[in-house]
Each structure stands twice: as C-alpha cells, then as structure tokens.
Amino acid sequence: MRKTVVVPIAFLFLAIPMFAATKVCIDPGHGGPDPGNSYNGIVEKDATLDIARLLRFWMQQDTADTNGGGGTWGIVMTRDSDIDPGLARRPIIANEAGADRFVSIHLNAATNTTACGTETYCQEGLSDSSLSCIFRGHIHDQLIAGLKLIDRGKKKKNLQVLRDAQMPAALSEGGFLSCASDAAVFKNSTKKTEAALSHLFGLQMHYSITPYVPTLTLTNQTMTPVSASQGWWRHYKINVPSGQRTLTITLSGGTGDGDLYVRRGNQPTTSTYGSRSRNANNEESIQILSPQSGDWYIGVYGSKDFSATSCKARYSS
Numbered sequence: 001m002r003k004t005v006v007v008p009i010a011f012l013f014l015a016i017p018m019f020a021a022t023k024v025c026i027d028p029g030h031g032g033p034d035p036g037n038s039y040n041g042i043v044e045k046d047a048t049l050d051i052a053r054l055l056r057f058w059m060q061q062d063t064a065d066t067n068g069g070g071g072t073w074g075i076v077m078t079r080d081s082d083i084d085p086g087l088a089r090r091p092i093i094a095n096e097a098g099a100d101r102f103v104s105i106h107l108n109a110a111t112n113t114t115a116c117g118t119e120t121y122c123q124e125g126l127s128d129s130s131l132s133c134i135f136r137g138h139i140h141d142q143l144i145a146g147l148k149l150i151d152r153g154k155k156k157k158n159l160q161v162l163r164d165a166q167m168p169a170a171l172s173e174g175g176f177l178s179c180a181s182d183a184a185v186f187k188n189s190t191k192k193t194e195a196a197l198s199h200l201f202g203l204q205m206h207y208s209i210t211p212y213v214p215t216l217t218l219t220n221q222t223m224t225p226v227s228a229s230q231g232w233w234r235h236y237k238i239n240v241p242s243g244q245r246t247l248t249i250t251l252s253g254g255t256g257d258g259d260l261y262v263r264r265g266n267q268p269t270t271s272t273y274g275s276r277s278r279n280a281n282n283e284e285s286i287q288i289l290s291p292q293s294g295d296w297y298i299g300v301y302g303s304k305d306f307s308a309t310s311c312k313a314r315y316s317s
Contacts, residue, residue: 021074022207023099024100026056027105051199054197059073061215067215091165102168104171106172117176118143120143124157126156132168133156135169215267217239234299235267240293241293246316247287250286251282252309257281257303263299
C-alpha cells in the first residue's frame with residue numbers, strides 16, 4: 001500500500017514532500033582500525049554502528065507499516081560491520097547509490113569532561129536555507145526532543161563526508177562520551193533505540209510527515225520484550241480472526257512503569273483509545289469480550305522509564 005502524505009502549504013518552505021520511496025544513506029562513523037572516541041567504557045565505532053542498525057530497522061518497519069503514518073524508505077549503509085570504508089569512500093557510496101539524503105552518525109568527546117550535549121552539522125559555507133542545513137535542523141530538533149541532552153546548537157563545519165556528498169547531508173554528534181551523564185545514555189540499549197528513532201523522526205519531519213513510531217506485528221500467544229523511556233511509545237498490532245470469544249493483552253515484569261492502551265483499527269494515544277490500564281507498575285491487563293475481527297493496536301506508553309517488561313496478546317475462541 002503506497003503511503004500518501006498531504007503537505008500543508010504552510011510547511012512547503014520547511015520540509016520536502018515525499019511522493020515515493022526516499023533513499024537514505026546511513027553512515028555509522030569510524031570503524032575497523034579507527035575506533036573514534038573511547039571514554040567511559042564506550043567505543044564510538046561500536047555505538048554508532050548500533051544506532052545505525054537500529055535506524056535501519058525502524059526505517060524498514062516504517063516502510064512496512066501500512067497503517068497510514070510514517071514514510072517509505074530505501075536504505076544504503078556505508079558500513080554494516082567493523083570496517084572503515086575511509087572518509088573519501090563514504091560519500092562516494094551515497095553518490096553511487098543515488099541517495100536522496102545522507103546522514104552520518106557520530107558521538108563526541110572533549111578533554112573537558114564537563115562538555116556535554118548534542119550538536120548537529122551541515123557543511124560550512126551553506127546558507128541556513130539550504131536543504132542540507134534544513135535537514136540538519138530537523139535531525140537536531142528531534143534528537144534534542146528525544147534524548148533531552150544539553151542543546152549545543154545547529155552548527156556548520158567543513159567535513160569531507162558532507163562536502164563530497166552530492167545530496168543534502170547532515171552529521172549528528174548525539175552526545176559526548178567523555179561526559180559521564182551523556183555516556184550513560186549511550187550505554188543504555190533503550191536510549192540507543194530512541195537515538196535511532198529520533199533520527200527517523202528527523203527524516204519524517206524533513207519530508208513533512210508527523211513523527212510516527214512504526215507499529216510492530218505480534219503473533220498470538222507470543223511474549224514480546226518491551227522497554228521505553230518516559231514519554232515514549234512502543235506500538236504493536238495483532239490481527240484477530242472472526243469468531244473469537246476474548247482478546248487479552250497483558251504487560252508484566254521488569255522495572256519502571258509502562259501503561260497499556262488498546263484501540264481497534266489505529267494506534268492509540270493517551271486521549272484516543274478503546275481501553276487502557278494504568279497501574280503504578282508494569283502489571284497491566286485488558287480483556288475485550290467478543291472482539292471484532294481485524295487489526296487491534298496496542299500502545300505501551302512510558303509513564304516512567306521502564307525496561308525488561310513483557311507484552312503478550314492472545315485471542316481465543
């Protein structure tokens with residue numbers, strides 16, 4: 001199912017409409033003999049590859065999600081293992097693939113360990129109204145909103161991967177590994193997922209799409225591990241056949257506090273849902289009698305940070 005995005009006239013100068021699959025080149029910084037920055041038990045080349053792979057996963061899920069939100073993406077990676085293609089080769093990979101956008105993922109460091117926060121770059125010499133700098137701004141704004149680290153600003157720098165890319169290009173420095181509080185974020189697998197989702201949201205915003213967490217599909221009776229930070233959603237759906245007597249969705253175990261929302265036909269929100277369970281822990285349960293056939297959407301919302309929690313949906317006749 002092709003996704004149609006309606007672009008309000010008011011946003012035409014801020015974002016680009018998506019009419020077909022958009023090819024994005026993801027560049028995980030460093031690799032191989034080039035470790036990048038290494039502080040507080042984190043090696044930059046490993047963390048950037050983790051985030052890049054997660055971004056690819058969520059872009060694939062976004063493309064597969066036919067619920068009506070999100071975008072349609074083609075994906076190119078400059079590396080998918082512990083290798084270093086070299087600075088010159090990275091933009092060439094994007095150019096040869098005919099990518100529409102290029103995003104290079106990095107993590108910062110400084111000798112001053114009190115330097116902390118997120119900064120994002122477009123190529124030096126470009127105007128703020130250039131597509132590269134607009135793209136940089138969308139990525140930056142979503143990283144700030146998602147990770148909630150210190151905002152060090154939208155910047156420009158003469159960088160080869162940006163300079164040689166033949167398409168709008170941006171480079172993110174999500175945080176400082178030399179800053180203990182930033183490093184704690186990038187040691188956390190849930191936060192790395194949210195760094196990836198923040199990049200996805202930036203891409204979506206760039207193409208006039210409201211930020212959208214893709215829906216993952218559950219199968220009957222299967223437990224799914226789920227973790228998220230406060231204020232973040234994880235979305236699932238299950239297709240219920242006709243003639244079922246009950247549909248039961250449960251959340252259990254782990255730490256923190258996730259709330260459970262269910263809605264037929266579309267993703268729930270905190271204000272639009274069919275049923276919800278909001279106990280002061282992760283022990284949540286919703287049972288629907290004689291559920292209509294079709295897709296039922298399950299939303300788990302972080303009332304507080306929560307992790308290692310299990311979500312299970314089961315229908316029975």
